[in-house]
Amino acid sequence: MLTHPIKQPIEYAMQLSAQYPWHQTLLMQLREMIATDRLPQALFFRSRSDYFDDTLLWQMAQLILCDERRLCGQCQHCHLNAAKTHPNVLHLAARDTANIDSVRQMGQRIWRSPTFDKPQIVLIDGVDCLSVAAQNALLKNVEEPPAKTVFILTAEQPARVLNTMMSRVQRFKHPSVDTHVILHWLQAQLTQLTQSAAPDSAEARVGDAKTEAEIGAVAALVDYSPRAAFALFSDPEKVSKIKQDKYRFAQFMQGRCDVDSLISDIPKADLGEYLVRYRRYIDATIMLLFQKSAEQTDKSGKNSLQYQHWHGLTARRLYRLRDVVETVTRLQSTNVNLMMQLKTYLMDWQHDRQ
Numbered sequence: 490m491l492t493h494p495i496k497q498p499i500e501y502a503m504q505l506s507a508q509y510p511w512h513q514t515l516l517m518q519l520r521e522m523i524a525t526d527r528l529p530q531a532l533f534f535r536s537r538s539d540y541f542d543d544t545l546l547w548q549m550a551q552l553i554l555c556d557e558r559r560l561c562g563q564c565q566h567c568h569l570n571a572a573k574t575h576p577n578v579l580h581l582a583a584r585d586t587a588n589i590d591s592v593r594q595m596g597q598r599i600w601r602s603p604t605f606d607k608p609q610i611v612l613i614d615g616v617d618c619l620s621v622a623a624q625n626a627l628l629k630n631v632e633e634p635p636a637k638t639v640f641i642l643t644a645e646q647p648a649r650v651l652n653t654m655m656s657r658v659q660r661f662k663h664p665s666v667d668t669h670v671i672l673h674w675l676q677a678q679l680t681q682l683t684q685s686a687a688p689d690s691a692e693a694r695v696g697d698a699k700t701e702a703e704i705g706a707v708a709a710l711v712d713y714s715p716r717a718a719f720a721l722f723s724d725p726e727k728v729s730k731i732k733q734d735k736y737r738f739a740q741f742m743q744g745r746c747d748v749d750s751l752i753s754d755i756p757k758a759d760l761g762e763y764l765v766r767y768r769r770y771i772d773a774t775i776m777l778l779f780q781k782s783a784e785q786t787d788k789s790g791k792n793s794l795q796y797q798h799w800h801g802l803t804a805r806r807l808y809r810l811r812d813v814v815e816t817v818t819r820l821q822s823t824n825v826n827l828m829m830q831l832k833t834y835l836m837d838w839q840h841d842r843q
């Protein structure tokens with residue numbers, strides 16, 4: 490077993506992420522639009538932290554700019570896109586730098602003539618993280634863009650995007666992907682990694698034949714995100730840490746662990762990652778109540794969600810906890826002391842229990 494994380498498998502996974510087979514459906518739709526000259530001015534899809542990661546955003550830009558009008562990987566534009574340095578692509582990572590100034594700057598930049606005589610593409614990842622004022626500034630550009638400008642927008646929570654914006658975009662829907670498809674794919678990549686690695690090398694050990702169940706147990710910890718799963722395959726210590734943290738959060742929800750012991754050893758830099766996981770645990774627990782309720786509804790014919798609880802927690806309380814996690818998640822783009830905010834909100838939530 491490996492004791493030290495190694496970097497190579499993660500880099501390997503990053504290269505692979507450009508090839509997720511489940512991105513193909515959306516890319517084919519886009520290709521069809523380009524071929525029939527029906528490319529909309531603004532595209533939107535819901536981004537997620539799992540197996541639909543931001544590589545889709547870049548693939549869409551690449552597809553529009555590629556000389557072959559497919560992801561040929563050979564032309565100049567594909568090369569520039571792969572390096573994320575294509576001058577016709579303006580990228581705004583709204584999730585990290587959500588402010589009105591960056592939107593305004595982008596709004597000025599789109600009026601400069603593009604370097605290549607091809608569409609100019611504005612990629613904005615996380616429109617839902619922008620303030621209403623920033624979204625309004627963006628809306629002006631989306632409504633009256635320069636010729637040949639295409640906006641590709643994403644949001645994790647489309648409900649937080651202005652309706653006026655949503656009415657301007659063509660929305661792409663993810664196909665549903667069976668977990669087995671992802672696990673099979675991960676397994677195939679691991680096998681390939683082992684085969685191409687030198688015997689006894691770290692990569693060979695990471696790729697060591699794993700059963701689908703073993704891969705599944707690790708992947709489930711990170712929402713089946715292939716990138717994150719690859720990172721975990723090479724870091725068994727982190728796997729046990731995540732399991733411990735999960736247990737502690739369950740204890741916290743049940744009122745058996747106070748806020749300080751929950752959050753005291755979260756490294757500041759990892760807080761975002763923790764918040765994503767917390768939200769997933771809460772969602773899973775809410776799902777459990779829905780399932781319990783559905784079972785009883787069958788018998789009694791009445792909707793019984795309000796009577797269901799998990800260790801004394803009702804769905805309503807769980808939704809409130811979910812709100813806390815979401816509020817703090819949104820604050821990530823501001824300058825507030827996040828740990829302090831998280832602590833205060835969680836203490837309030839726990840206090841309300843009495």
Ligand SMILES: [Zn+2]
Nearest residue numbers: 555561564567
């Ligand atoms: Zn190309």
